[in-house]
Amino acid sequence: MRELFDEPAGQSPLDPQEAVRRHTRTPRRKRFYTSADVADADGGFSITLDGKQVRPPSGKPIVVPTRAIADAVAAEWNAQGETIDPLTMPLTRFANSVAEVTDRVDAVAEDVEKYLGSDLLFYRAGHPEALVAREAAHWDPVLTWAANELGAHFILSEGIVHAAQPPQAISAARGVFPADPWSVAALHVVTTLTGSALLALALLHGVRDPDQVFRWGGDKSGKA
DSSP: OGGGGOOOTTSOTTOHHHHHHHHHHSOOEEOOOSOEEEEEETTEEEEEETTEEOOOTTOOOOOBSSHHHHHHHHHHHHTOOSEEOGGGOHHHHHHHHHHHHGGGHHHHHHHHHHHTTSOGGGEEOOOOHHHHHHHHHHHHHHHHHHHHHHOOOOOOEETTOOOOOOHHHHHHHHTTOOOSHHHHHHHHHHHHHHTOHHHHHHHHTTSSOHHHHHHSSSOTTOOO
């Protein structure tokens, strides 16, 4: 099972774009199990293949925090045909990534924190007026939430001219980062996909829904 989701040395296990590129080049392995199931585990649930626990390349056990997520991961394994296609198993890949970073949650959080110094939401278009208005409509509420609820007051800039952010603002936003491996890993993935730690935090705290985050994260045109 390990070689199916193995990570190259030096590559972040939470980099979904690199994972897609790598697995596209990797020959598929034949299905070697009959069925996947969910079993109780210390701190949550584990995924089993014919009764044997699934483990990532590190060999560390995968513990899923909720039954619903565990059932969804098992469903990915059960949905495989004669060969196993990791590209159709996003939750499994994510679960493996979480297991890999359990011992370095702080380092992953620090990687997310770096985005707060040059977050996508800070750099605005100067024209056309329609784009300026759309960015304000979609991003200003997140910045307002960060200022009012987190005490994080960030500085905006037009174009790509760098604007140094107040350390107090970065510290305030960093202060509401989650601590558990699953939430930190999810925060990292959303941040890297959108280019915005603030959008990731807004999603985590229910200020924005997934459609709002991914529609206006990373693509300044606002197109889906």
